[in-house]
Amino acid sequence: LEPTRSYQVEGTISAQYVTYKLVVRDPEGINNAVVGLGGTYHGSQATGRSPGDQYVQQQGAVIFQLILNDRDLQAGVPARSHLVLPKRYGEPTKYKNWYIWRIENVWLCARPWGDKVSLQPLSRKYKDYQAMVAEGRKTAWVTDVARVADVGDFESLKQALDKTLIDDSEWESQGRLSYLSLAGDRIVMTYQQNGAIGDAVVNGEKRILKNWPVLESPYTKQELYSGLLEVDDPKLGKWQLRGKLMGPEWE
Structure with missing residues (x-):
């Protein structure tokens, strides 16, 4: 971003x-x-x-x-x-x-x-x-x-x-879209016409970028500033890669 x-x-x-x-x-x-x-x-x-x-x-x-x-x-x-x-x-x-x-x-x-x-x-x-x-x-x-x-x-x-449910009733006037996803998450995004990052609310919680993860998916996750990459693969199992001064290490 x-x-x-x-x-x-x-x-x-x-x-x-x-x-x-x-x-x-x-x-x-x-x-x-x-x-x-x-x-x-x-x-x-x-x-x-x-x-x-x-x-x-x-x-x-x-x-x-x-x-x-x-x-x-x-x-x-x-x-x-x-x-x-x-x-x-x-x-x-x-x-x-x-x-x-x-x-x-x-x-x-x-x-x-x-x-x-x-x-x-x-x-x-x-x-x-x-x-x-x-x-x-x-x-x-x-x-x-x-x-x-x-x-x-x-x-x-x-x-x-x-x-699922999409609400675009305020998109033309305010740049706001709302979506209830396949996974059951409710996402609301309001576009910032002259900015670069839209306002977002996920499951009722406003997105604050300092708390936004670097990676978040069903298989990989890395919290911001954590230095820890977590991988959970259905076939390969769970892995963790931690960043250290001497180089990354698998845990």
Whole structure:
């Protein structure tokens, strides 16, 4: 996260080309699937992302917004945001306002907002990837993931999605989106039109960045300033990697 909107186009270019990234492990361990969500994809911004990207994540659920202000437009920031994923997973299945892919043993569900939403190929340089693109000065996404082992087949997933709840009644006027996720978490995000970090409330608790973990997922966790990376893999078991002066040590 950047504290302010950055329009720098020179200097060190960040390799983080998207604001949110999901990696789904290939069962064969050969070709993991990488899914990215963000505004500019491989653009000229030195931060590696659009200046106005704002998001909040709780477990597998994400709310992302990009609402361009006048300075963004003057700087040439594209009026679009992208959900990028490998082309080998094909076109999504549509259910109500959700676009759904099965990626290995995971269901990926995406609900976009924009003037126009379409599935588009990327450039020849990234010919193995495709993008669901939301176009417009105001775009937003809710994405959620669930393991097939936990949710079941597509019909079961539809029933689970029917229990989620999206409230976008204040999005046009205030940039506020609310989502009750597949995991049962309630996430509320309010976009900051001229800022870089949106206001977020998760399960009734306001997000305070100094308490926000460095990593938090079903398999990995690292609290801020803890120096301890915890890994809990269903097959490999539990591991801890602690940072020390002489180098990291496994525990």
